Amino acid sequence: MKDLARRFPENPLLLPKDVKPSNPGLQVISLLNPGVFQFEDKIWLLVRVAESIAQKEGVLYFPVINATGNTEIIEVPLNDPDLVATDARVIKYKGLDYLTTISHLRLLSSTDGIHFIEPDSHASLFGSGELERFGIEDCRVSRMADTYYLTYTAVSDSGVGVGLRTTKDWVNFEKKGVIFPPHNKDCAIFEERIGDKYYALHRPSSVEIGGNYIWLAESTDGVRWGNHRCLIKSRPGLWDSARVGAGAAPIRTERGWLAVYHGANAKNQYCLGAFLMDLDDPSRVLARTPDPIMVPTETYELSGFFGYVVFTNGHIVRGDELTIYYGAADEFVCGAKFSISEILSALV
Numbered sequence: 046m047k048d049l050a051r052r053f054p055e056n057p058l059l060l061p062k063d064v065k066p067s068n069p070g071l072q073v074i075s076l077l078n079p080g081v082f083q084f085e086d087k088i089w090l091l092v093r094v095a096e097s098i099a100q101k102e103g104v105l106y107f108p109v110i111n112a113t114g115n116t117e118i119i120e121v122p123l124n125d126p127d128l129v130a131t132d133a134r135v136i137k138y139k140g141l142d143y144l145t146t147i148s149h150l151r152l153l154s155s156t157d158g159i160h161f162i163e164p165d166s167h168a169s170l171f172g173s174g175e176l177e178r179f180g181i182e183d184c185r186v187s188r189m190a191d192t193y194y195l196t197y198t199a200v201s202d203s204g205v206g207v208g209l210r211t212t213k214d215w216v217n218f219e220k221k222g223v224i225f226p227p228h229n230k231d232c233a234i235f236e237e238r239i240g241d242k243y244y245a246l247h248r249p250s251s252v253e254i255g256g257n258y259i260w261l262a263e264s265t266d267g268v269r270w271g272n273h274r275c276l277i278k279s280r281p282g283l284w285d286s287a288r289v290g291a292g293a294a295p296i297r298t299e300r301g302w303l304a305v306y307h308g309a310n311a312k313n314q315y316c317l318g319a320f321l322m323d324l325d326d327p328s329r330v331l332a333r334t335p336d337p338i339m340v341p342t343e344t345y346e347l348s349g350f351f352g353y354v355v356f357t358n359g360h361i362v363r364g365d366e367l368t369i370y371y372g373a374a375d376e377f378v379c380g381a382k383f384s385i386s387e388i389l390s391a392l393v
Contacts, residue, residue, distance in 0.1 A: 049388060050317075050339040050369075050381040055159050057345050057377035058370075064094060064151060067169060068116055071096040071108065074146050075350040078372035080184035081293065081359030084215060087154045088097075088252060088371060090161060091170075091195070092363050095146035099241060103131055108147040108176040109206055110171070111302055116147065129311060131308055134351065134375075142204055147172075148180040150197065153217065158361070158368065158380070164335045176201045176223050181208060184342030185358045187234040187294040194267065196232040196245070199223055207232040209268065221268050225249070231259070231290035233304075233358070234267070235327070237297070243267045244327055246276070246291035246304065258297060261328050274328045277306065284337050285318060286310045294355045295322065296367070301331050305369065307356050310335070311350060315354040316340045317371075332392035337383065341373070349374025 061073040073096055080091035098106040103123055111117040114158040119136055121128050129137040136143050150170040153161040157228045171183045179200035187194045191213050201206035206225025212218045225232060231248035238244075243264040250257045259277035261272040277289050285308025295302040302322040314338035323329035341353045357371035 046332065047336065047391075048338070048340050048342065049383055051383070052343065053159060053380040054223055056192050056343065056379040056381075057373060058159060058380055059090075059092065059153070059161060059378035064092075064146065064153075064163065066096055067094070067149060067171075068096070070098060070118070072099055075376040076378050077148075077375055078183045078356050079359050079370050080150075080186040080195065080197075081189060081361060081370050082186040083361065084154075084193075087156055088158045089155075090153045090184060090359070090378065092151045092153060093148050093182050093184070093332075093372075094151045094169075095148045099145045105136070107136065107145055108148065109143070110173075110180065119143070121314055130270075143202075144179050144200065147351060148182045148200075150181060150184050154341070170195075170210070170218070172199065173220070176203060176206065177201065177208065183358055185233045187236045189238075190238055194234050196234060198225070198230045204228050205230055212291075223376070224268060224270060224285075225262075231358075233291045233294050235302070236294045239325065239327065241265070242274065245270065246295070248290045250288075257290070259289050259291055266294075276322070276328065276330055277333070279308070283335070284308055284310055284314075284316050284340075287313070292317070292369075293360045295327070296360075296362055296385065297324070298385060298389065302327050303385065303388065305338070305357060305360070305367075305388075313353070314341070314352075315356050317355055317369075319392065321389070321392055334388070334391045335393055336391070338383065338388055338391060339371075343373070345377050345379065346373040348378030351375035 069178040074094045077093040127139045152167040152269045155161045168295045177199045185198040195210045206223045208226035209221040235244040264270045295304040317339040318334045320333040321331045325385040363369040
């Protein structure tokens with residue numbers, strides 16, 4: 046198993062202490078999985094910032110966004126018989142699921158791709174409305190012409206779906222609503238049309254039959270999607286045996302559309318792999334990496350809020366060089382470089 050990543054020696058690039066809480070009553074728990082784009086000659090990260098409230102002995106606090114758009118703190122005694130709190134990320138209270146943290150998206154920019162600052166000129170993006178009351182997460186950014194498409198995970202007590210916002214200037218945003226209803230996430234829109242259609246990868250989930258697989262959808266307007274087809278399934282006995290999900294927008298190469306994806310096994314250990322789709326018909330999968338192209342090996346990938354995780358939904362392409370920005374151990378933002386031709390050579 047060969048790891049193809051050339052990690053930045055400066056990793057981690059961002060730690061929770063590097064950003065301020067959005068509210069004085071909250072604390073930043075972790076930074077995760079940034080969307081990535083280029084704008085005004087800079088590299089930008091749209092970082093998922095997960096926040097919570099300091100816990101006190103005997104009591105569990107968790108935040109939600111109320112009907113007015115403000116953060117509300119729910120308090121539950123740990124000995125409440127209606128509370129199930131066995132997971133660091135999700136709890137169940139009175140039969141309903143809640144997140145232990147609430148996430149929003151924070152814009153940071155860099156001139157060198159390594160050192161990032163948070164400019165005052167660009168506001169953070171927060172969940173709004175009933176279908177985003179538990180926050181918004183894991184944004185992928187795709188650019189076509191002068192428009193940026195932001196697909197993100199919208200979380201609420203109604204489930205986990207895919208939201209869409211668009212912008213041209215990163216100051217004004219148009220909210221398109223939920224484009225893939227629950228349970229769905231990991232949506233990446235191709236950065237050019239094929240024929241007269243938009244295409245997107247997405248990940249509906251099933252616990253009863255089927256599994257957590259990567260699907261393909263198409264659209265005539267980029268908002269309403271149909272003709273769904275299953276592309277990539279988890280593989281029993283391999284590193285991606287439990288679930289798979291798309292990374293950032295697929296990359297056009299001479300051989301086909303190259304997509305980097307994450308996979309996890311039954312132990313919730315996350316690695317990165319890749320697959321290739323036909324240029325004219327992306328529903329045709331041409332090849333896939335049998336082994337991961339990146340495996341958690343560094344301390345900051347093995348230990349954190351949720352260890353043994355490398356997870357990406359953002360990259361920059363410059364010739365053969367692919368710079369991936371990724372979340373490590375569900376706590377830190379890191380960077381690594383890959384050779385696209387080397388990834389292509391690993392496909393079978």
